[in-house]
Amino acid sequence: MDLKILSVHGHGDHKEEYVLLEAIEDCDVGRFQLCDTTFTRDGKVSNKLRHTYWFPDKEVKKGDLISVWTKTGSDTTTKNKKGTPVHRFYWGLTKAVWNDDGDCAVLQYIGAWKAVSVKS
Numbered sequence: 701m702d703l704k705i706l707s708v709h710g711h712g713d714h715k716e717e718y719v720l721l722e723a724i725e726d727c728d729v730g731r732f733q734l735c736d737t738t739f740t741r742d743g744k745v746s747n748k749l750r751h752t753y754w755f756p757d758k759e760v761k762k763g764d765l766i767s768v769w770t771k772t773g774s775d776t777t778t779k780n781k782k783g784t785p786v787h788r789f790y791w792g793l794t795k796a797v798w799n800d801d802g803d804c805a806v807l808q809y810i811g812a813w814k815a816v817s818v819k820s
Contacts, residue, residue: 702727711798721766730757
């Protein structure tokens with residue numbers, strides 16, 4: 701996988717929480733989703749996804765950092781003190797995502813997809 705999750709910061713406070721990722725290869729982050737789930741009683745990752753963030757299309761380079769903030773904001777790219785690009789994305793939520801001790805952050809690669817309209 702071309703991205704990896706480094707950490708979750710400020711969990712429980714939607715204004716302060718974000719997930720930090722790193723690009724381990726050049727890639728388009730629009731092929732990834734970040735999901736919130738929990739663990740099952742036997743310690744496996746649950747298939748009950750509660751929140752899902754699908755990244756917009758954006759090319760990033762190996763070594764770039766990516767942060768997904770729970771709060772609202774405008775997506776930006778800046779550089780940190782070391783000069784590393786940091787791509788900041790905002791989920792636009794008003795409540796914390798990473799608010800329970802048993803939460804699990806899941807990063808999914810989406811190689812192909814198709815959308816179908818649901819009719820009444």
